[in-house]
Amino acid sequence: xxxxxxxxxxxxxxxxxxxxxxxxxxxxxxxxxxxxxxxxxxxxxxxxxxxxxxxxxxxxxxxxxxxxxxxxxxxxxxxxxxxxxxxxxxxxxxxxxxxxxxxxxxxxxxxxxxxxxxxxxxxxxxxxxxxxxxxxxxxxxxxxxxxxxxxxxxxxxxxxxxxxxxxxxxxxxxxxxxxxxxxxxxxxxxxxxxxxxxxxxxxxxxxxxxx
Amino acid sequence: xxxxxxxxxxxxxxxxxxxxxxxxxxxxxxxxxxxxxxxxxxxxxxxxxxxxxxxxxxxxxxxxxxxxxxxxxxxxxxxxxxxxxxxxxxxxxxxxxxxxxxxxxxxxxxxxxxxxxxxxxxxxxxxxxxxxxxxxxxxxxxxxxxxxxxxxxxxxxxxxxxxxxxxxxxxxxxxxxxxxxxxxxxxxxxxxxxxxxxxxxxxxxxxxxxxxxxxxxxxxxxxxxxxxxxx
Numbered sequence: 001x002x003x004x005x006x007x008x009x010x011x012x013x014x015x016x017x018x019x020x021x022x023x024x025x026x027x028x029x030x031x032x033x034x035x036x037x038x039x040x041x042x043x044x045x046x047x048x049x050x051x052x053x054x055x056x057x058x059x060x061x062x063x064x065x066x067x068x069x070x071x072x073x074x075x076x077x078x079x080x081x082x083x084x085x086x087x088x089x090x091x092x093x094x095x096x097x098x099x100x101x102x103x104x105x106x107x108x109x110x111x112x113x114x115x116x117x118x119x120x121x122x123x124x125x126x127x128x129x130x131x132x133x134x135x136x137x138x139x140x141x142x143x144x145x146x147x148x149x150x151x152x153x154x155x156x157x158x159x160x161x162x163x164x165x166x167x168x169x170x171x172x173x174x175x176x177x178x179x180x181x182x183x184x185x186x187x188x189x190x191x192x193x194x195x196x197x198x199x200x201x202x203x204x205x206x207x208x209x210x211x
Numbered sequence: 212x213x214x215x216x217x218x219x220x221x222x223x224x225x226x227x228x229x230x231x232x233x234x235x236x237x238x239x240x241x242x243x244x245x246x247x248x249x250x251x252x253x254x255x256x257x258x259x260x261x262x263x264x265x266x267x268x269x270x271x272x273x274x275x276x277x278x279x280x281x282x283x284x285x286x287x288x289x290x291x292x293x294x295x296x297x298x299x300x301x302x303x304x305x306x307x308x309x310x311x312x313x314x315x316x317x318x319x320x321x322x323x324x325x326x327x328x329x330x331x332x333x334x335x336x337x338x339x340x341x342x343x344x345x346x347x348x349x350x351x352x353x354x355x356x357x358x359x360x361x362x363x364x365x366x367x368x369x370x371x372x373x374x375x376x377x378x379x380x381x382x383x384x385x386x387x388x389x390x391x392x393x394x395x396x397x398x399x400x401x402x403x404x405x406x407x408x409x410x411x412x413x414x415x416x417x418x419x420x421x422x423x424x425x426x427x428x429x430x431x432x433x434x435x436x437x438x439x440x441x442x
Contacts (some may be wrong), residue, residue: 011340014428024407050435052401057381058404062286065295074299078277078306082270085311178343 008033008040017047248319249281254322258313275309280323281306284330287405291334293385301337305330320414327405328415331397353438387437394418395430402427 008016012030019026066074117184219392245257253276260269273314284305291415309316359390388396397416401407402423409427 010432012429014431015424018402018409018424018427024408038309047431054384054434055403057377057384058286058290061379061381062289064288065280065298066285070299071285074303075274075277075281079270079274081303081307082310085307106250112282118416175343177330177348182343182346 007037008043010043011043012041013047016044017051248321248323250276251318251322253279254313254316255327257310257317258316259325261313268309268312273306273313276322277306280326283405284326287400288328288360290335290385290388290400290404291331293389297337300324301330302334305333308333321411322415323407325410327401327411331415335397365369366431382436384434387434390437391430391433395426395433398423398426399430399434 008030012027016026016030016034018024032045232244247436253272257269257272257276260266260272264424265375276403281302284302285298288301288305290355291297292301305326316322388399391399398412398418401412402409407415407425409420414425419428
């Protein structure tokens, strides 16, 4: 706080500005002093000019970004969104009839005996193959099963630390996911590295200090 | 980021039990009974219409309320978020939220206070979420954004040099505001850009009125210091 001997302090000047702006009553002593002291009046004018300049700059910027047309569009969008508030969703009827008629037409086009012949052919083929070459058949099946079988816990490569946190992947909320990720990464995972982590400053801490 | 928590978790001074329960602003004491403003009366009408089930009429009346507060809301949101599209969304969300929860509005607070609180909380949520995103993803090209702003603002500027200087000034001011402490920023935004009195800001944020005045003074002093003026 800058103290001006015999003059109004900065915070008093600012209170005067606030009172003038909000229509409150001015402190009578401050008002009296302002009426007599040119130096304080000049300082008061500086405060007012600064506040007015910042306000005008902000207004100009906002007006440039949000033109009258854009505001109108925004208003319409708000009203459009409101149309769906407090209104239950419309249930679309399932097109049962259409599906039935479509399957009927397909059924007419493809004769039933064709499907039966295909099924019989497949069954006979598998049976004959299994009868004439059973070893080969079993080997190929075993190979296939082995390929499809998931890896055991021991075979599986060790998951990195970040992956362990990815349980939130199913969560549609990105923010929640990122927050979990941050929390997980904020603490060290490897016990041996913990002393080093404690000694090393974190970027986030430095940023917080700067602020 | 800390400002968010502070505004949200602000303890009510003397909030009456019924209003606190019904979802009215928790922070700050209700303002003393004053003649209700037009927007407050309009909000009360809309609430009555919603409660009686006359939704179409309520929506129609709400359009008037939107028109009354839209410009101010856009100014606050844009200065808070510094991004046109995001400010647009924040304002829309705030209005939709207000309409959805209009039944919980209590006239102990002016409508403006209630609405601004909802808007500010939305903006703070967005800032928080953006800060988190920016820590993980590469930020978008700032140059493109600036040129977009310039192209929209270019119509009114009299000459390119002046436009450039004005843009530079605005950029410096925005950066200076961004350097303010969370509470100071909120108080400055609401008082200076939101046209709120310290008393209204106190009701919105739950901060004591004299503390609001101190925060505001300090914010202005800091800003003057950052911008090369007298601190």
